[in-house]
Amino acid sequence: MEPFKQHKGIAAPLNRSNVDTDQIIPKQFLKRIERTGFGEFVFLHWRFDDNGNLRDDFVLNQPKYENATVLLAGDNFGCGSSREHAPWALEDFGFKVIIAPDFADIFYNNSLKNGILLIKMNEEQVQQWMKKAEQGLTLDINLEKQEITDADGNVVSFDIPAYHKEKLLNGWDDIALTLLEEDKIRAFEEKRA
Amino acid sequence: MGKALTVFEKIWNKHVVKEEEGKPALLYIDQHLIHEVTSPQAFEGLRLNGRKVRRPDLTFATMDHNVPTINRENIKDEISKKQMEALKKNCADFGVKLADMYHPDQGIVHVIGPQLGLTQPGKTIVCGDSHTSTHGAFGALAFGIGTSEVEHVLATQTIWQDKPKTLNVKVDGELGLGVTAKDLILAIIAKFGVRFGTGYVMEYTGDAIRKLTMEERMTICNMSIEAGARAGLISPDETTVEFLRGREMVPKGEAFDALAEEWLALATDEGAEYDHTVTIYADEIEPQVTWGTNPGMGVPVSASTPTIKEAEHPEEVERALSYMGLKENQPITSIEIDHVFIGSCTNSRLSDLKRASKIVEGKKVKEGVKAIVVPGSFLVKQQAEEIGLDKIFIDAGFEWRNSGCSMCLGMNDDIVPSGGRCASTSNRNFEGRQGNGARTHLVSPEMAAAAAIEGHFVDVRQYAGVPS
Numbered sequence: 001m002e003p004f005k006q007h008k009g010i011a012a013p014l015n016r017s018n019v020d021t022d023q024i025i026p027k028q029f030l031k032r033i034e035r036t037g038f039g040e041f042v043f044l045h046w047r048f049d050d051n052g053n054l055r056d057d058f059v060l061n062q063p064k065y066e067n068a069t070v071l072l073a074g075d076n077f078g079c080g081s082s083r084e085h086a087p088w089a090l091e092d093f094g095f096k097v098i099i100a101p102d103f104a105d106i107f108y109n110n111s112l113k114n115g116i117l118l119i120k121m122n123e124e125q126v127q128q129w130m131k132k133a134e135q136g137l138t139l140d141i142n143l144e145k146q147e148i149t150d151a152d153g154n155v156v157s158f159d160i161p162a163y164h165k166e167k168l169l170n171g172w173d174d175i176a177l178t179l180l181e182e183d184k185i186r187a188f189e190e191k192r193a
Numbered sequence: 194m195g196k197a198l199t200v201f202e203k204i205w206n207k208h209v210v211k212e213e214e215g216k217p218a219l220l221y222i223d224q225h226l227i228h229e230v231t232s233p234q235a236f237e238g239l240r241l242n243g244r245k246v247r248r249p250d251l252t253f254a255t256m257d258h259n260v261p262t263i264n265r266e267n268i269k270d271e272i273s274k275k276q277m278e279a280l281k282k283n284c285a286d287f288g289v290k291l292a293d294m295y296h297p298d299q300g301i302v303h304v305i306g307p308q309l310g311l312t313q314p315g316k317t318i319v320c321g322d323s324h325t326s327t328h329g330a331f332g333a334l335a336f337g338i339g340t341s342e343v344e345h346v347l348a349t350q351t352i353w354q355d356k357p358k359t360l361n362v363k364v365d366g367e368l369g370l371g372v373t374a375k376d377l378i379l380a381i382i383a384k385f386g387v388r389f390g391t392g393y394v395m396e397y398t399g400d401a402i403r404k405l406t407m408e409e410r411m412t413i414c415n416m417s418i419e420a421g422a423r424a425g426l427i428s429p430d431e432t433t434v435e436f437l438r439g440r441e442m443v444p445k446g447e448a449f450d451a452l453a454e455e456w457l458a459l460a461t462d463e464g465a466e467y468d469h470t471v472t473i474y475a476d477e478i479e480p481q482v483t484w485g486t487n488p489g490m491g492v493p494v495s496a497s498t499p500t501i502k503e504a505e506h507p508e509e510v511e512r513a514l515s516y517m518g519l520k521e522n523q524p525i526t527s528i529e530i531d532h533v534f535i536g537s538c539t540n541s542r543l544s545d546l547k548r549a550s551k552i553v554e555g556k557k558v559k560e561g562v563k564a565i566v567v568p569g570s571f572l573v574k575q576q577a578e579e580i581g582l583d584k585i586f587i588d589a590g591f592e593w594r595n596s597g598c599s600m601c602l603g604m605n606d607d608i609v610p611s612g613g614r615c616a617s618t619s620n621r622n623f624e625g626r627q628g629n630g631a632r633t634h635l636v637s638p639e640m641a642a643a644a645a646i647e648g649h650f651v652d653v654r655q656y657a658g659v660p661s
């Protein structure tokens with residue numbers, strides 16, 4: 001996994017709560033056996049109409065968000081199925097950071113494992129950024145300092161569990177880390193046998 | 194005596210391999226269940242890194258999500274076929290036991306685990322599927338994981354977990370006639386919302402829960418994830434022990450008795466404390482129907498769809514009603530359906546099918562309604578056929594299919610067309626879940642069966658044939 005230290009990018013607002021993983025990546029794409037190539041299908045039925053044309057009523061289709069890499073989302077983002085295809089698709093589409101009042105548990109874990117930074121931020125702040133994003137908002141996210149800076153120089157700090165931060169900063173592979181605990185795992189197995 | 198503990202704490206404590214203040218704990222996993230959709234990339238990861246499956250003996254695989262429920266021999270969808278072939282090859286290469294499409298143990302992963310007795314009290318169980326919470330009905334700590342975590346468990350037989358908080362969902366009283374476990378869990382989610390369980394393991398307690406059969410308990414725990422919970426749990430009791438006695442993967446004779454005693458000792462101690470408790474009265478619950486696009490958007494069958502401006506989040510209600518093609522204040526019983534799906538890991542077990550069959554026996558599915566029954570496993574199908582349920586359904590005009598996830602998520606050909614409206618016994622009514630543009634109403638098997646006959650929702654309690 002690539003280390004994540006800092007990211008600066010255009011923010012796009014998706015002001016809906018309880019966005020579920022079926023919306024993020026519809027099931028017909030879960031048949032693939034690869035990890036890549038899911039980006040073009042992200043939010044498929046919101047982005048495209050039944051004839052495959054871009055829908056102009058979906059916020060992320062607006063040209064100003066074309067290069068957005070920071071997603072501002074509603075509460076309980078990523079609820080529903082455990083499919084990791086959801087973070088794969090979001091990442092493949094170009095999102096590096098997702099900011100929301102809260103995330104569903106499994107989605108949170110899945111995203112971190114793929115190097116996407118998820119930031120829990122109070123609803124008021126998220127709403128404020130969503131409004132600003134309509135006029136154009138660039139956020140500079142510094143994981144080391146746990147700070148988000150906007151173009152006017154306003155700084156907002158955020159919380160993240162220390163071990164998640166450490167892993168992201170270093171780009172550590174979870175399995176490799178766990179295998180360092182081999183003695184303990186073996187001891188556990190022996191004790192129970 | 195030590196501190197009074199909850200069933201969750203007892204299981205947790207027994208599985209900690211490593212724990213440090215302020216960090217997730219490393220938990221040992223007793224049972225890893227695998228299916229074709231969330232595993233291929235995990236096995237690929239193992240190959241790329243030259244890793245093995247640490248404990249193939251604690252791993253069990255099946256095919257359920259995209260197996261066809263008719264014409265299995267001739268899978269037209271090349272990508273589906275490839276995915277199933279990948280699972281077959283992965284299991285063969287890594288020494289994992291597989292119940293493939295033709296195997297007598299095949300079925301929805303959350304139906305076959307309990308059926309085989311792989312699911313047992315006190316175990317930690319994971320699967321790359323969010324409804325793994327189903328297995329919590331046995332007093333097992335069971336939760337869904339993503340593909341990276343599947344790979345992690347395959348390689349290490351452990352998982353890093355933040356210790357969840359505990360939530361006691363206390364259900365007092367008793368469910369009325371025609372009111373099922375499905376109605377209870379839908380009512381709980383409607384009342385407390387789709388995220389009240391986030392960060393918690395929910396334990397269902399109270400008189401009403403104790404009276405439930407194992408299959409009913411599975412329906413309840415299955416939908417814990419729809420309330421956002423990490424897992425759902427019910428303390429083991431005699432009902433649990435009797436369900437498991439004699440199952441293929443549980444020990445026999447004296448070994449079983451010893452094990453049963455250990456299981457019973459896992460039940461939450463008198464006086465144990467939870468981080469949070471909510472109470473609900475079973476007697477007050479009516480049959481439920483969801484009207485919207487998440488499982489919390491549900492009401493009793495006697496009610497109507499909500500009034501937009503009175504809702505807490507009017508825009509959400511408006512968007513959901515619009516997707517569902519419904520008006521505000523519309524009586525639930527006036528909603529006409531054109532599809533009925535009886536199946537899924539929530540409601541596809543033998544008792545579900547039996548109860549639904551009582552409703553349809555001797556009647557006919559309303560013209561214009563396409564109704565299908567998809568048993569949860571090969572064995573459920575066989576047992577149902579032995580007692581003639583297939584005939585009852587077929588005579589009434591239902592299609593009787595082979596086991597799998599089917600129309601619950603529509604990964605195979607079983608989909609609801611755009612604009613179609615389905616009374617479904619599954620667990621998710623998300624936009625597009627059963628097919629692009631499909632509209633899903635979650636209900637119990639009885640309610641689905643009655644809707645199939647009448648062509649619209651009816652209060653099953655006033656309906657002939659309600660099983661007592």
Ligand code: SF4
Nearest residue numbers: 324537538598601602
């Ligand atoms: S039946 Fe539905 S919810 Fe259950 S495992 Fe299959 S797809 Fe998932």
